[in-house]
Amino acid sequence: MSDCLGQIELTESESTSAATSNPGGVDELAAEVRSFVLVGERLLAAQAMRLLMRLDGEMAEARFQVNHDWFRRLMRARARAVSRLRRRWAKINPPPTIPLGKLRRRYHANLAKRL
Numbered sequence: 001m002s003d004c005l006g007q008i009e010l011t012e013s014e015s016t017s018a019a020t021s022n023p024g025g026v027d028e029l030a031a032e033v034r035s036f037v038l039v040g041e042r043l044l045a046a047q048a049m050r051l052l053m054r055l056d057g058e059m060a061e062a063r064f065q066v067n068h069d070w071f072r073r074l075m076r077a078r079a080r081a082v083s084r085l086r087r088r089w090a091k092i093n094p095p096p097t098i099p100l101g102k103l104r105r106r107y108h109a110n111l112a113k114r115l
Contacts, residue, residue, distance in 0.1 A: 045088035052081045052103070059105075078105065 038046050055078045062070040082103045089100050 041091045048085040048088045052085055
């Protein structure tokens with residue numbers, strides 16, 4: 001997966017199937033994909049979003065391992081990451097056409113009840 005939000009990657013099977021069906025297909029696809037650089041508030045919002053996604057992945061891992069302490073620490077960090085993302089998202093000018101939505105997460109200290 002690419003770190004830049006605007007890039008698209010082809011897997012080997014997709015690139016070989018495109019190359020066999022259309023000899024110039026891969027080059028045409030590569031020409032159509034535009035790479036862009038995020039700057040300013042958009043970059044900060046993208047970084048905050050990546051942080052939140054990483055924390056959600058870590059929470060799934062903590063839940064899988066039934067590690068209550070790790071899960072509790074991640075929930076505290078997640079609350080701060082959500083407020084950071086909301087703050088960054090609000091500062092983007094012009095505002096994004098996609099609304100941020102609800103980022104709430106239910107919390108229960110006893111993970112066994114949630115599984």
